[in-house]
Amino acid sequence: xxxxxxxxxxxxxxxxxxxxxxxxxxxxxxxxxxxxxxxxxxxxxxxxxxxxxxxxxxxxxxxxxxxxxxxxxxxxxxxxxxxxxxxxxxxxxxxxxxxxxxxxxxxxx
Amino acid sequence: xxxxxxxxxxxxxxxxxxxxxxxxxxxxxxxxxxxxxxxxxxxxxxxxxxxxxxxxxxxxxxxxxxxxxxxxxxxxxxxxxxxxxxxxxxxxxxxxxxxxxxxxxxxxxxxxx
Numbered sequence: 001x002x003x004x005x006x007x008x009x010x011x012x013x014x015x016x017x018x019x020x021x022x023x024x025x026x027x028x029x030x031x032x033x034x035x036x037x038x039x040x041x042x043x044x045x046x047x048x049x050x051x052x053x054x055x056x057x058x059x060x061x062x063x064x065x066x067x068x069x070x071x072x073x074x075x076x077x078x079x080x081x082x083x084x085x086x087x088x089x090x091x092x093x094x095x096x097x098x099x100x101x102x103x104x105x106x107x108x109x
Numbered sequence: 110x111x112x113x114x115x116x117x118x119x120x121x122x123x124x125x126x127x128x129x130x131x132x133x134x135x136x137x138x139x140x141x142x143x144x145x146x147x148x149x150x151x152x153x154x155x156x157x158x159x160x161x162x163x164x165x166x167x168x169x170x171x172x173x174x175x176x177x178x179x180x181x182x183x184x185x186x187x188x189x190x191x192x193x194x195x196x197x198x199x200x201x202x203x204x205x206x207x208x209x210x211x212x213x214x215x216x217x218x219x220x221x222x
Contacts, residue, residue: 004151034210044152044200046210086151090208095165096142097211099151 001026004089006100013077014108021072021103023061023087032090033070034097035061039083047072047085057081077107113214115201121220122191129187130217134203141184142211143176144200145169152200158184191221 003026013019025031035047048056050063050070061072070087084104088097114133122128134141139160144152155174157165160181170176173191178184188195198218202211 009149032208036210036213043215044213046212049210051208088151091154093165094208095140095157096154096167097152099153101149101151 002089002091002098003027004087004098004100006085006087006103008103009101010104010106012106012108015079016076019074019077019081019105019107021085021087021105023070023072023100025068025070025087025089027068027089029092031063031070033061033063034088034090035059035070035072036086036088036099037083038086044086077105079107079109081105082107113201113203113212115199115214115217117217118215119218119220121222124193124221125190127187127189128191128219129185130199130201130219132184132186132201132214133182134184134201135212136182138203138205138212139181140204140206141178142202142204143184143186144202146198146200146216147196155186155199188219191219193221195219196221 005024033050036044037047038044059074084102086102087100116131141158143155146152154167156176158178173189176186198216200216201214204211
């Protein structure tokens with residue numbers, strides 16, 4: 001089965017604190033994983049993709065095949081990071097993404 | 110090109126009516142996708158086009174739903190005989206290839222009363 005699980009619906013951290021948004025997946029083979037972000041009243045935006053091994057806005061995510069996880073991390077949260085975050089998995093056909101239910105991150109000033 | 114455009118932004122319709130949504134993808138993108146998102150859920154795949162060919166459809170896409178992408182440019186999603194359960198945000202996205210992620214539009218919010 002192809003599935004993405006984001007166990008936390010809500011997450012609050014203080015400004016300057018580290019933040020980790022959890023994502024677990026179910027997939028046979030080598031997954032292609034993504035993080036999307038949706039700021040208030042804005043469209044879904046691609047934040048990062050694991051194949052690019054990039055760091056965007058200070059966020060990183062490492063694929064852990066042993067734990068089937070792709071957690072999103074940032075060492076020092078900023079108020080502008082408050083948003084809805086979705087983890088997504090590219091399915092076997094390569095033609096559809098499976099999204100998690102999202103985590104709403106609030107950074108407290 | 111300012112990204113993926115969707116029209117209308119909001120649609121309120123009575124149960125049983127037909128509705129049609131339009132999506133204009135980024136012009137260089139050959140792939141176009143429709144997703145549906147309900148409250149508290151992530152986007153769920155509905156259908157995928159490569160150029161003008163509809164290559165994949167979800168089981169979520171009942172017979173009341175039909176999508177087209179004539180000439181491989183804009184796409185329309187039509188829902189016939191709308192039901193209250195169709196109330197959702199309908200998202201369009203486009204990409205050039207699938208491995209590098211999509212660009213989403215702002216969505217059309219459908220409310221069926």
